[in-house]
Structures are given as structure tokens and as C-alpha cells.
Amino acid sequence: MIRDLTSRSRRPWRAAAAAVGASSLLFLAACSGDAAGDGAELENTEGSMTDFAADQQFKATEPLDLSILWTDWPDLPIKDSWRIFDEIAKRTNVTLEPTNIPFSDATEKRSLLISAGDAPEIIPLVYTGEDAPFVSSGAVLPMSDYVDLMPNFQKYVEEWDLGDMIDNLRQDDGKYYMVPGLQEVSVPVFSMIIRKDVFDEVGAKTPETWDELRDALVKIKAKHPESSPLADGFEGQSMLNYAAHAFGTVGGWGFGNGTFWDEDAGEFTYAATSDGYKEMVEYFHGLVEDGLLDPESLTTTSDGSTDELSEKVANSAVFAASGAAGTVEEFRTALKAADPDAEFELVQIAPPGGSAGQVVEPRNFWHGFMLSAEAKDSPHFVAMVQFLDWLYYSPDAREMLRWGIEGETYTKDADGIITIDPDYSLDAFNINPDGKTDLQKDLGFSTFLAEATESRALKESYNSDQFVEYMDTVLATRTPRDPFPPAPLDDTELEQASLLATPLKDTVDTNTLKFILGDRPLSEWDAYVTELEGQNLQGYLDLVNGAQQRFVEKN
Amino acid sequence: MVTQSGMSLSGDLASPGKPVGARDTRGYRAFTVLNTVVLVVVSLFMLYPFVTVLAQSFSSPGAIKAGLVSFWPVGFNLDTYRAVAQDQMFWASYRNTLVYTLVGTTIAMVLTTTFAFVISKPHLRGRGVLIGIAVFTMFFNGGLVPNYVLISSLGLKNTMWAVVLPGAVSVFNLLVMKSFFENLPQELEEAAQIDGLGWFGIFGRIVLPLSKAVLATMVLFYSVAYWNDWFTAFLYLDKNDLFPVTLFLRNLIAGASSTASEGAAAVGSTTQAVSANIQAVTMILTIVPILCVYPFVQRFFVSGVMLGSVKG
Numbered sequence: 001m002i003r004d005l006t007s008r009s010r011r012p013w014r015a016a017a018a019a020v021g022a023s024s025l026l027f028l029a030a031c032s033g034d035a036a037g038d039g040a041e042l043e044n045t046e047g048s049m050t051d052f053a054a055d056q057q058f059k060a061t062e063p064l065d066l067s068i069l070w071t072d073w074p075d076l077p078i079k080d081s082w083r084i085f086d087e088i089a090k091r092t093n094v095t096l097e098p099t100n101i102p103f104s105d106a107t108e109k110r111s112l113l114i115s116a117g118d119a120p121e122i123i124p125l126v127y128t129g130e131d132a133p134f135v136s137s138g139a140v141l142p143m144s145d146y147v148d149l150m151p152n153f154q155k156y157v158e159e160w161d162l163g164d165m166i167d168n169l170r171q172d173d174g175k176y177y178m179v180p181g182l183q184e185v186s187v188p189v190f191s192m193i194i195r196k197d198v199f200d201e202v203g204a205k206t207p208e209t210w211d212e213l214r215d216a217l218v219k220i221k222a223k224h225p226e227s228s229p230l231a232d233g234f235e236g237q238s239m240l241n242y243a244a245h246a247f248g249t250v251g252g253w254g255f256g257n258g259t260f261w262d263e264d265a266g267e268f269t270y271a272a273t274s275d276g277y278k279e280m281v282e283y284f285h286g287l288v289e290d291g292l293l294d295p296e297s298l299t300t301t302s303d304g305s306t307d308e309l310s311e312k313v314a315n316s317a318v319f320a321a322s323g324a325a326g327t328v329e330e331f332r333t334a335l336k337a338a339d340p341d342a343e344f345e346l347v348q349i350a351p352p353g354g355s356a357g358q359v360v361e362p363r364n365f366w367h368g369f370m371l372s373a374e375a376k377d378s379p380h381f382v383a384m385v386q387f388l389d390w391l392y393y394s395p396d397a398r399e400m401l402r403w404g405i406e407g408e409t410y411t412k413d414a415d416g417i418i419t420i421d422p423d424y425s426l427d428a429f430n431i432n433p434d435g436k437t438d439l440q441k442d443l444g445f446s447t448f449l450a451e452a453t454e455s456r457a458l459k460e461s462y463n464s465d466q467f468v469e470y471m472d473t474v475l476a477t478r479t480p481r482d483p484f485p486p487a488p489l490d491d492t493e494l495e496q497a498s499l500l501a502t503p504l505k506d507t508v509d510t511n512t513l514k515f516i517l518g519d520r521p522l523s524e525w526d527a528y529v530t531e532l533e534g535q536n537l538q539g540y541l542d543l544v545n546g547a548q549q550r551f552v553e554k555n
Numbered sequence: 556m557v558t559q560s561g562m563s564l565s566g567d568l569a570s571p572g573k574p575v576g577a578r579d580t581r582g583y584r585a586f587t588v589l590n591t592v593v594l595v596v597v598s599l600f601m602l603y604p605f606v607t608v609l610a611q612s613f614s615s616p617g618a619i620k621a622g623l624v625s626f627w628p629v630g631f632n633l634d635t636y637r638a639v640a641q642d643q644m645f646w647a648s649y650r651n652t653l654v655y656t657l658v659g660t661t662i663a664m665v666l667t668t669t670f671a672f673v674i675s676k677p678h679l680r681g682r683g684v685l686i687g688i689a690v691f692t693m694f695f696n697g698g699l700v701p702n703y704v705l706i707s708s709l710g711l712k713n714t715m716w717a718v719v720l721p722g723a724v725s726v727f728n729l730l731v732m733k734s735f736f737e738n739l740p741q742e743l744e745e746a747a748q749i750d751g752l753g754w755f756g757i758f759g760r761i762v763l764p765l766s767k768a769v770l771a772t773m774v775l776f777y778s779v780a781y782w783n784d785w786f787t788a789f790l791y792l793d794k795n796d797l798f799p800v801t802l803f804l805r806n807l808i809a810g811a812s813s814t815a816s817e818g819a820a821a822v823g824s825t826t827q828a829v830s831a832n833i834q835a836v837t838m839i840l841t842i843v844p845i846l847c848v849y850p851f852v853q854r855f856f857v858s859g860v861m862l863g864s865v866k867g
Contacts, residue, residue, distance in 0.1 A: 072795060074807040077644050099793040102802060104809035109789065116703045118712075307622075 044376075047093075048383035054155040058390035060093035060383050067120035069113070070098035071106045071448065082444030087405060091397075094387050096122075114139045114372060121375040121384065125448055127367045128169060131177035136491050140370045142175035149385040152393035153179060156453070160184045165363065165483060172488040172547070174555045180365030181452030182393065185459070187474040188351055188361050190238045190253075193328055195319040196345040208477075209353045210246060210283060213320070217292040220319055228294035230287060231318040233309035236298040236513065238322040240280070245361055245481055246354030247283075248276035251512070254361060257501050258508065259544050261484040268487065268544045270537055272508040273529045279355060284516045294318060295517050310334035323348070325467045329430075348466065350474040360474060362483045366452050368392065393453055401450040402458060404439050418461045429462050487548035500540040507532055605842075611835035612636070619831040635832045639840065644795065645803060649840075652782060652799040659719040659781040660774060666724050667732060667773060668766075672758050674729075675736035686733075693726045699790075706791050717791035718799070722780065728773050735769040736762065771855030775848065782845045800841050808834050 047060040072078055078098060089095045099120045101109040106125070113119040114134055123140070134140045147153055157163055162182060169176035192213075199206065202223050204216030213230075220229045232239040240252030250260055250271045260271040271277055287293035294317075297309060312318040314334040323331070328346050335342050351360050369388060375381060391397050399418075403410040409424045420426060425435030426446060440446040446462075460468045489497055511528050514520035520528075579587075606626055611619050615630030623629045639645055674685050697705070702721075711717040739762060747757045763770065785801035792798060 072806065078795065100795045101793065102789070102798070102806035104806045105789060112699065112703060112790065115700050116707065118703070118707055 042382055044379045044381040046379040046383065048380065048386055052149075052151060052386045052389075054151040055394060055396075056151075057396065058092050058386050058394070060380070060387065062093070064094045064380050064383055064387070065097055066094055066122060066384055066387070067097045067099060068122040069110060069120050069124060070100050071103050071125055072100050073103045076441060076447065079442070079444070081442065083404070084401070084444035084447070084449075087400060088391070091400075092387055092390065094383075117372075117374070119372040119374075121372055121378065122388065123370045123372060124452075125367050126178045126370050128178070128180055128365050131370055132171065132488070132494070134370070135171050135173070135177055139373050140177050141373055141376055142173075142177055143179045143371065144170070144175040144177075146385050147179070149382060150179070150389035150393070152389045153182075156182050156184075156393055162363075162365075165365065168483055168486045170486055170488065170551075170555065172490050172551070174551075178368050178370045179392070180368035181454075183364065183366055183454055183459075184456045185471065185475055186364045186480070187471050188242055189324045190234075190322055191242050191324075191348055191351045191470075191474075192239075193321055193323045193331065193346055193348050195313075196347045197343070198319045200345075206347070206349055207352050208350075208358070210243065211354075213352050214283075214287065214292070217287070217320070218290070221290070221292055224316065224319075227317045227319065228291055229319045230292055231294040231297035231309055231312060231321045233297060233327070234322060235300070236516070240284075240512070242322075242351040242360065243280055243284075243354070244271075244277070245359045246352060246356055247280040248354075248356030248359070249274050249280065251277065251280065255505065255508070257497070257544070258505055259484070259487075259541070263482075268484075268541060268548060270504075270532070270541060272504075272512070273532060273537070276356065278522075278525055281512060281515045282522060283354075285518060285522060288516055288518060297321075298513060298516065314338035325464065325470075328466065348470045350470065350478050353478070358478050359481050360478045362481045366454075367448070368452060391449070395455065395458075398450070398453055398455070398458055400445070402446055402462060404443060404445045409439060409443070409445070416457060426462065430464070431462065485548060486551055487544050488551060489543070489547045493543055493547060497540065497543055500536055500543070503535050504532060504537060504540065507535060608835045608838050611832060612839045614832060614835075616830045616832045619835075635836045639833060639836045645800070645837065645840075647796055648798045648800040648803040651797060652801065655715060655718050655788075655799055656778050656781040658715065659723070660777045662719060663723045663725070663728075663777045663781075664770070664774060667729050667777075668763065668770070669758070670724060671729050671732035672736055672762060675733045677737075689724070689726050689729055703790060712791050713794055713797060715797075718784070718788050719781075721787060722784070725777070725780070728776055732766075732769055732773060735766060739765060768855045771852050775852040778848060779845055804837050804841050807837055 047062045047064050049058065049061065052058060070078060078100060085096055097120075099113075101113075107130075110119070110123065111133070114123070115137070117139065119139070131140060157166055160182060166176070166180075169178070169180065171177060194206070196206070198220060199216055202216070202219035204219050205212075207213035207216050217229045221227065234253075237252040241250075241254040242252075244251035244254060250256060250258075255271065258271055259268040260274060261267075262269045284293060288295050294312070297312075297318075300308060309318065309321055310330050311334065313321065313331045314337065321327075321331075325348065328348055331346055335344055335346075353359065369392065371384070371388075375384060378384065391401075399406070403418055403420070404424070406412060408421065410418055410420050412418050420432045420435070420439070422432065423435055424437050424439055424443075425432045426439045427433060428440050428446060437443065459471070463471075507528075511520060511531075515522055515525075515528075607624065610624050610626060610628045612635060613628035613631050613633070614624045615632060618624055618629035670685075670689070673679060674682055674689075676682065679685075696702070706712060706717050706721065711720065743761055743765075744757050747761050752760065783801060785799065785805050788797075788799050788802050789805075792802075
């Protein structure tokens with residue numbers, strides 16, 4: 001009661017954040033400076049290197065201070081003692097000055113800072129697509145105009161064959177506004193974890209397809225009639241995500257805006273009305289009907305915690321479930337807690353294939369950075385871009401951000417195998433837990449900056465053997481789906497699209513679950529498609545296809 | 556806290572409400588019983604989360620994870636309190652909250668009382684305009700980004716003033732106080748004037764001492780608002796060492812539970828979630844001080860409500 005009386009205009013924050021986006025467009029339209037094209041003409045070259053090349057150490061010719069947005073994780077607060085900033089300064093003559101934002105509301109605060117024209121020069125931790133809201137206001141720089149200042153970026157885009165994917169980043173005006181973290185290899189983080197020992201016991205081999213999985217589940221069910229051998233701890237979103245690729249559609253976490261590129265027709269179709277989607281829903285409904293898939297796990301709100309699922313795994317009620325490398329550890333802990341002498345083998349397997357082939361999600365970028373528009377006016381703009389090129393893409397910098405200082409915190413042998421120094425630990429990856437100083441918590445290495453760009457070797461250097469094995473299997477036996485062509489929407493279209501897409505997605509989510517759980521018979525599939533059409537599905541597709549064609553014509 | 560005021564309200568109804576000397580009617584007795592039962596049940600609902608969090612704060616993380624903790628600590632220990640007590644960030648932000656609350660409440664009280672006193676005088680010329688300006692802000696505001704730009708251009712960003720000043724005059728509190736002042740007998744002021752007091756004297760020596768009830772209430776409102784506020788700090792502060800404890804707490808809790816999407820979950824995989832017992836301890840330590848203010852102020856609060864109603 002009292003709280004209501006005293007709260008001072010505290011309206012729901014999400015709505016407020018949306019308002020930021022909208023109002024800022026008008027507000028900042030006047031502030032947008034047209035970027036002057038080619039980087040070579042730039043005059044603000046203070047501190048920059050004249051002959052900066054790929055794989056070369058960047059060192060500013062005079063000391064520079066650069067401001068950077070820094071997200072603070074609650075369990076990883078930034079500390080004065082962090083060596084990472086000293087090490088960067090020592091190598092490059094650049095001192096980073098972080099602006100702290102709490103992780104809990106990091107994206108909202110970032111929007112606010114950018115919209116108000118008050119953002120630091122460097123805005124890291126930007127995922128692909130997150131630059132779109134800032135394009136029209138001119139609050140961030142079109143990075144595509146400056147990549148010629150970034151030799152490392154260009155080199156690794158070329159070397160790792162990422163050029164087409166980079167082109168997909170382009171916005172409506174043909175430019176891209178963020179440069180992403182590059183991954184030499186990319187595998188799905190989430191896939192299926194199975195109790196290999198139980199699969200072996202019933203004579204089922206590691207399932208390569210969803211049909212094989214079904215056979216294995218039937219055998220397990222026969223042996224453990226009380227169990228529902230398959231589960232998903234993420235409200236079904238994770239399993240639908242990696243399953244959809246095998247059925248030639250998108251779903252779950254990966255549903256995105258719901259459009260799917262039809263290669264043959266040369267246009268976008270709606271994923272949730274496709275035959276592949278129907279086939280997938282039928283498949284999972286079959287599993288539920290036969291008691292092979294735990295229906296509870298599809299409906300329980302998880303909030304990202306897999307405690308309940310771990311409990312079921314520990315009680316031998318579930319033998320296969322969605323999860324990432326971290327989930328394997330959680331299951332292992334739970335199994336050990338239930339029975340310290342338990343013998344089991346947990347393996348994360350490559351996502352099973354299906355009618356669309358052994359297909360997994362398309363290759364991914366990881367988060368990269370944007371530059372705020374003011375950076376352009378800084379006298380040391382060129383040096384800044386060179387510095388970021390070094391920091392984000394040069395192998396030396398990547399190794400330093402992950403492992404610290406060679407000869408002090410780690411050593412590297414002739415084959416390039418990295419070993420942590422006995423005095424140090426990297427608890428986040430369970431590496432040398434006996435070390436006194438933690439690379440991450442105490443020194444600031446292995447934070448979000450470290451994950452942006454990774455070569456395969458670097459990725460393997462800190463991940464567990466099981467994960468490396470999983471990665472190798474996926475890379476050897478699965479094909480990433482081709483990325484969809486870009487269809488960037490302009491401002492009004494964006495607004496229209498989200499007005500249309502949200503109710504469509506709600507209908508899809510509700511009905512997907514109903515069909516799978518059997519609350520709605522599959523014979524009503526056509527009625528469901530009609531419902532979607534009644535929500536102006538065609539209008540939505542026209543919007544997206546129109547944008548796609550316009551983009552093709554323009555570029 | 557809600558409970559306490561709720562209970563006292565029922566007490567008020569039970570005694571002065573009934574006609575003096577008359578026997579309770581059956582209907583009235585039934586009403587009292589029902590009233591008490593309903594309020595006790597509601598209070599229990601309100602108290603349950605507090606009790607659970609309190610129990611969790613003394614429990615072992617394993618027991619919380621297994622969902623064993625409801626009313627009573629399981630695996631009693633003080634380790635979490637020790638661990639949190641050693642967290643310098645926590646105490647730094649705690650100190651910030653104390654400072655913001657004290658300074659903010661002081662400024663707010665000075666501004667609100669003086670403003671309310673002025674606009675409570677019917678003979679003041681331009682009074683309507685002054686009230687209008689204040690009330691206008693209740694219904695309209697510039698919006699988030701313009702506000703941000705304003706604070707930022709005033710150079711208040713990353714200072715205590717950005718947290719303290721924007722909320723210094725709550726129009727609701729102002730109007731409550733204005734009507735309270737209006738209800739004070741005008742004769743008192745006239746008498747004081749005859750005895751030679753100026754306006755400041757009347758305000759400081761006559762009006763304020765007679766308004767302890769409403770002042771206490773306003774101190775409570777303002778201090779709770781400042782204590783609980785995280786949003787203003789979130790907007791205008793970018794430096795960890797300036798964050799109030801509520802922002803620290805929000806990051807701890809919201810940050811730990813926002814891994815429901817793949818991106819976040821994947822990012823989260825490089826860090827571990829903050830365990831529930833640490834969250835619980837931080838919550839307890841954050842709410843206890845402001846909870847302690849209530850019993851002290853409640854005395855004034857209740858008589859304040861009474862005062863207004865009787866004199867009106």
C-alpha cells in the first residue's frame with residue numbers, strides 16, 4: 001500500500017525502453033553526421049600507425065585513452081586489480097576507460113546511452129542484428145566504411161571463409177554497423193546429452209537421426225517402463241531449435257522472426273506452416289503419445305535453471321535431454337549426489353539429422369562491437385579502429401585476452417599447446433582449480449572480450465576434452481544450413497513487422513505445444529494454418545519479401 | 556510493513572468506530588471476527604516471502620537448490636553472511652544508499668515543507684500557478700531520453716545529485732502536506748503574528764512543531780522511496796563505486812535469472828549463477844534497515860492519520 005503511494009513515476013521498464021528507441025529516432029535525426037566514405041581520406045590519424053598490417057603488434061604512437069562500455073556480471077565485478085587493462089596499455093599504449101553497466105539491464109542502458117548520444121566510443125558485446133535499431137538515427141558508425149583500416153579483420157574473414165556471412169550483416173542502406181566476433185568454427189552450443197551407458201545397455205548406438213533416437217528411446221522405455229526417457233529443460237525451446245534444422249525449418253529459440261528462405265521459390269515462407277514444421281510437430285507428438293518424451297519438461301517454466309531436470313536424470317527418469325557443456329556438468333553433479341558410486345557415461349552428441357539431412361544451425365558470428373558516432377570526430381579515430389582491429393582479431397591479442405601473459409600465467413610449447421601456470425586457475429572452465437590466482441576473477445582475463453573471436457585451436461585450448469570431441473564430431477559429420485539472404489527492413493517496416501510478427505509467434509508457440517502434447521489433434525493442422533492466415537500472415541511475408549527484393553536491387 | 560499498518564487500521568476500526576456505551580451488536584462482532592481472520596490471512600501471505608528469504612539466508616545452498624527451505628533454515632550456517640560481509644562492493648554500495656537516503660530525504664523535506672507551506676496560504680497571489688506547475692508534472696513529463704539528456708547536460712551524471720535531486724519534490728507528498736497545513740487553525744498564525752513573529756518564525760516555531768505527524772510520515776515516504784530506488788541510479792550512474800545497494804542487488808538477482816534465452820545461457824556458461832543463499836543474504840541485509848524505520852515512525856503515522864480526520 002505504502003509503496004504504491006510513494007513510487008515516483010516508475011513505469012514498466014520494458015515499455016520505457018521501447019519508448020527510448022522510438023523517441024530517439026526523432027530526437028537524434030538532426031545529430032547524424034554523414035560518414036565520409038573511405039577510411040583512407042580520414043585526417044584524424046593522431047596516434048595511429050602508418051603501416052599497420054595483419055598479425056602485427058599495434059602500438060599507438062602516443063598514449064591514448066579510449067572509453068568503452070563494460071558490462072558487469074554480478075559474479076564477476078570489475079576490479080582495480082585486474083591486470084587485463086595494464087597489459088593492454090603496456091602492449092598498445094591505449095588505456096581503456098570503462099563505463100560500467102550492470103548485466104541485469106545492460107541492453108536497456110546501452111540503448112539509452114546510445115539514443116541520448118552519451119555512449120562511450122567503443123560499444124562491445126553487440127550481437128548480430130542488435131545494431132539495427134540505431135542505424136537510422138546515425139548514432140553508430142557504419143563500420144563497413146572503415147574495414148579497410150582493419151587488416152586483421154579482413155585477413156580472418158578471408159581465411160575462415162566468412163565473406164558471405166559478413167555481407168548478410170548489411171542493413172537496408174547496404175552498410176553494416178557492427179563488426180562481429182569471428183569464429184573459425186562454430187557448432188551448436190546446445191544439443192542433446194545422452195546417458196551413453198544406458199543406450200549401450202539396451203543395444204542402441206549413438207543416434208545419428210531422430211528416427212534412430214526414437215528406436216533407442218523405445219528400447220529404453222521397454223527396459224525402464226517408469227521413465228520418460230527424453231526431456232528438455234528449456235520449455236521445449238532448445239530441442240525444437242536444434243531439431244528444426246533436421247526437419248528443414250526453424251523453431252524454438254531459433255524461430256527468430258519466423259521466416260524461412262525457400263531456395264527453390266526464391267522467397268521467404270513462414271516456417272511454422274511448412275511441411276517440415278508439421279513433420280517435426282508430428283514426430284514429437286508421437287514421442288509424447290508413446291510416453292517417450294516427458295511432457296512436463298515442455299511446460300515447466302525453467303528460468304534457465306535445470307535443477308528439476310537434473311533431479312530426474314539423477315533418479316533415472318530421464319536418459320536423454322537438451323543441454324550445453326555446462327549442463328553435462330550439472331547432470332554429472334546430480335547423479336553423483338544421488339549415488340556417489342554411480343557409474344554412468346554422459347555424452348553431448350551432435351544434433352540428430354532428419355528429412356532435411358544431417359543439417360545443423362548455420363555458422364554463427366559471436367558478439368562484436370559498434371562505435372558511437374562521436375568517435376568519428378575524435379582526433380585519434382584511425383588509431384582507435386586499428387587498436388580494435390588488433391584487440392578483436394589479432395591472434396596475439398586473442399591469446400592474451402583468454403590466457404593472460406605468456407611466460408607468467410601460461411606457457412606454450414612448440415606445437416602451440418597452451419598450459420596454465422601452476423600458480424593460476426581458471427575456475428570458469430575448471431582448469432587447475434588449485435591455483436591461487438584466478439585468471440578471470442582476479443586478473444580480468446577470459447571475460448566477454450575473450451570469447452568474441454576464436455580460432456579453432458584457441459577454442460580447444462580451454463574447453464574440456466568431451467566438448468572438443470563433440471565439436472569434432474559435429475564438424476566432421478554435420479553440415480551447417482546455409483544462411484538466409486538479408487532482408488533488412490526500414491523503420492516503418494520494422495514497426496509494422498513487429499506488430500504482425502508478435503501475435504503470429506504467439507499463435508505458433510501456443511499451438512506447437514498443443515499439437516505436441518496432444519491437446520489439439522493434428523487433424524486440425526489446416527485450421528491452425530487458416531488461423532495464422534487470418535492474422536495477416538501474407539501481409540507479413542510480403543513485407544519481408546519486399547525488403548529482400550529491394551535489397552537485391554540496391555546492392 | 557504493509558502488515559503493520561494493516562493491523563493497526565483494524566485496531567482503529569475496532570475501538571473508536573463503535574458507539575460509546577452501546578453493546579456490540581452481533582453483526583458487528585461477526586464483522587470483527589471476519590475482519591481479523593481476513594487480515595491475518597493476508598498478512599501471512601505478505602510475510603511468507605520474507606520468512607522464506609530469511610530462512611534461505613541461513614540455509615546451505617544445497618538445501619535451497621533441492622527446494623527444502625520454506626519456513627525454517629535447513630543446514631543452518633552463517634557462512635553466507637560472513638562471505639557477503641567480506642564483499643567490499645556490497646558495503647561500498649550500502650554506504651552509498653545510506654548517503655543518498657539521508658541527503659535525499661533531508662533535501663526533499665526542506666523543499667516539500669517550504670513549498671507546501673507557501674501554497675497552503677489562500678491569500679498568496681499566484682498560488683494557483685504554483686500549484687498548477689507542480690500538478691502539471693504529475694501528468695506530463697519529458698520522457699526518458701530528454702530527462703537523461705537534461706541531467707547529463709546539467710553535469711549531474713555520475714554524481715550523487717543525479718540520484719537525489721530529480722525526486723526531491725514528490726507532488727503527491729506535497730499535496731498531502733499542503734492540505735495538512737491548510738487544516739491548521741489560522742488563529743494560531745494570527746496570534747503568532749501579533750506576538751511579532753515573521754513568516755519564517757511562524758513556519759519554524761509554530762507550524763513545523765505542530766506538524767510532527769505529517770513530517771514523520773513524509774520522512775518515511777521519502778526515505779523508503781530513496782532507499783528502494785534503483786532506477787534513477789541505473790539511469791544516471793555509470794561507475795560501480797557510486798551504485799546504491801539496490802542496483803547491486805538487482806544485478807545479483809536479475810542477472811542470475813535472465814539466462815532463459817540461448818544467447819544469454821551461452822554467455823552465462825562462462826560464468827556461474829550467483830547462488831540463491833547469497834541472493835537471500837543480500838536481500839535481507841538490504842531490507843532490514845528500512846524495515847527498522849517503520850516501528851519508530853509508525854507512532855506518528857497512525858496519529859497523523861487520526862489528526863487529519865478529526866480536525867477536518
